[in-house]
Amino acid sequence: MLRPATAADTDALVALTAGTGFFKPLELDTLREVLDDFHAANADLGHRCFVWDERDDLLGYVYHAPAPMTDRTWYLYWIAVDAARQGQGLGGKLLEFVEQDVRGQGGRLLLIETSSTPHYEPTRRFYRKYGYDQPATVPDFYADGDGLVVFSKRLLPPAE
Numbered sequence: 001m002l003r004p005a006t007a008a009d010t011d012a013l014v015a016l017t018a019g020t021g022f023f024k025p026l027e028l029d030t031l032r033e034v035l036d037d038f039h040a041a042n043a044d045l046g047h048r049c050f051v052w053d054e055r056d057d058l059l060g061y062v063y064h065a066p067a068p069m070t071d072r073t074w075y076l077y078w079i080a081v082d083a084a085r086q087g088q089g090l091g092g093k094l095l096e097f098v099e100q101d102v103r104g105q106g107g108r109l110l111l112i113e114t115s116s117t118p119h120y121e122p123t124r125r126f127y128r129k130y131g132y133d134q135p136a137t138v139p140d141f142y143a144d145g146d147g148l149v150v151f152s153k154r155l156l157p158p159a160e
Helices: 007-019 025-040 090-104 118-129
Strands: 002-004 048-054 057-066 073-081 109-115 133-143 146-154
Touching: 007 025, 007 057, 007 073, 025 057, 025 073, 048 090, 057 090, 073 090, 090 109, 090 118, 109 118, 118 133, 118 146
Parallel strands: 073 109
Antiparallel strands: 002 048, 048 057, 057 073, 109 146, 133 146
């Protein structure tokens, strides 16, 4: 069942994220800060965080928010599924939920950023599978040899 995240979920979400094997310790520290800020103030600023909870077992989550200084552009900042549940469709359900939620908030464009390293090829393949374009890359963004890959998907038709 999908439900809004609570502050009590933070430790479990950080542990779930660490268990995927995709995130560095610095990124896990950042996630904790993001979740703390979300519960302290950013939820009131339109940030959204939801968890997939089955019988008090958190299996995945998403965190998305409006992009500042844009006309209805949103970012999907975090999406993760428990390592034991990957490849079973839960990530797709979470991504489709984000798209519907952003549309419901009047969002027109969804952006997602990830790494260019070979380790992240399954992640990039996942976004392409769900119809995301790759309009930009920035070589060596995160570190030498680790570039930024930007994915985008238009959620509302262009205004006439």
